Structures are given as C-alpha cells and as structure tokens.
Amino acid sequence: MINRMVHETPKGTVYIEGPCSDAHLAELTMNEKLTNFRPPEKQKGALMMITNMPHGMIYIARHEKEIVGYVTFHLPDESSRWIKHPRVLELGGIEISADWRRCGIAENILKVSFTNPVMDNYIVITMEMCWHWDTRNTKLDIWAYQRVLTNLFGTVGLQRVPTDDPDIIEHPANVLLARFGKNVTQNDIAIFESMRFHNKYGNAVNLL
Ligand SMILES: CC(C)(COP(=O)(O)OP(=O)(O)OC[C@H]1O[C@@H](n2cnc3c(N)ncnc32)[C@H](O)[C@@H]1OP(=O)(O)O)[C@@H](O)C(=O)NCCC(=O)NCCS
Secondary structure: OOEEEEEEEOOEEEEEEEOOOHHHHHOOEEOOOOOOOOOHHHHHHHHHHHHOOOOOEEEEEEEOOEEEEEEEEEOOOOOOHHHHOOOEEEEEEEEEOHHHOOOOHHHHHHHHHOOOHHHHHOEEEEEEOHHHOOHHHHOOOHHHHHHHHHHHHHOOOOEEOOOOOHHHHOOOOOEEEEEEOOOOOHHHHHHHHHHOOOOOOHHHHOOO
C-alpha cells in the first residue's frame, strides 16, 4: 500500500509518496535539476529498476506530475561486505532538486519512508561518501556537509557506526550510518557488529 503525505512549501504543494511502482514513476517526469548521481532520464530508469528489485523501494517527492526528489532503498551491492548479512537494507541515495532544497523535503521523505513498518525488520545502512555530495550547489564544505547529513539521517534514527569498509575509510569525511529496526534480533545485530571490522586489529581501531 502506498503511503502519502502532503507537504506545503513556499514553492508549492509537494506530495511525498511511496513505495512507488514502476508504472507510477513511468507517468511522471523528472525535474531537470535531479542531476547529482546521473542525468535525470537515466536516474528515472534506475529508480524504476529498483522498484522491481527484491526488497527495492522508492519514495518520491512530487510536484504535480514532476518528481522533485527521491530516496532509494535496496539490498547492498553484490561487491559489498554487507550483502552477506541477511537483514541489511541499504538507503542508496537521497536527492532533492536544487530548485526545491531547504523546504524540508528531505526530512519529510525520510519521515514518510521510515513510517513503513517493514523498515523495523531491517538494519538500514547508508554509506555516505563525500564524492557524491553536492558541495557546489549547497556551498557547504565537506565537513559541514557531513554534519548536515548525519543530522538529517539522525532524524529517522540512523547513527554513525565505525567500520573499516574500504569505501568508508577511503576518505576521512565518509561515514557509515545505521538504524537497527525494532524487530531485528540480537543475533542479527551481533552478526552486523562482527562484520564492521575485517582487519586483524578488529575493535582496536574502533575509536568513535
Ligand atoms: C542533502 C539534501 C538531500 C538535503 O535536501 P533538502 O530537502 O534541502 O533538506 P531539508 O530541507 O529537509 O533540510 C533539513 C535540514 O538539513 C540542513 N540543511 C540542508 N541543506 C543545507 C544546506 N545547504 N546548508 C545548511 N544546512 C542544510 C538544515 O538544518 C535543514 O533544516 P532547515 O532548512 O530547517 O535549517 C540535498 O541538498 C541534496 O539533494 N543534495 C544532493 C544529493 C546528496 O548530497 N545526497 C546525500 C548523499 S546520498
């Protein structure tokens, strides 16, 4: 069942809705400034593909017939260590068009997606890597950007967790955030904890 919220902004009414079907996305256009990860039409194709993946979910922010923002959830990449965990779901990306930022859309799209009870069955992670951040349009430096993102994801309970995942340690501004759903078992949490560090020093480098 699709969940929907009406969000009034100074730029107009935005509907926040999901999980969306590919048929619903097909009827909509992409805002031309949704270019953070790839060109808008390619990104639309990627969003549609995710709706058909096992455990894949897309939530969008829509103004009239135009997508102005989205957040994606899917299983971790095959090449990632986290795919070996039975209960990890990855928040792959969140993007709000530069025309619609600072209107509370990101915060509300997260709020709506995390009201879905299915989220409580997962450890939801997000790998925040600074080369994906839009420092140019936001005019934030990477450290300020990191703070904005940790606060934003913190509003739905994602917290920073230390790891030696190579994608995270590649740059000191990168962070792994995780939220343990209330139905996740202690055993699944223990498995996750045991996966955070692969190097031989294990928790000796767990300084956070
Ligand atoms: C990061 C991003 C998703 C924020 O979207 P948004 O809809 O503008 O965020 P919100 O309006 O919900 O902002 C929530 C809070 O975050 C903070 N924030 C967001 N953008 C900010 C900025 N440019 N400067 C300072 N604070 C900012 C503010 O505290 C804001 O609340 P406020 O506006 O009431 O002060 C958006 O800038 C974006 O799409 N960036 C490009 C893609 C990206 O970096 N995605 C994250 C990695 S996957």
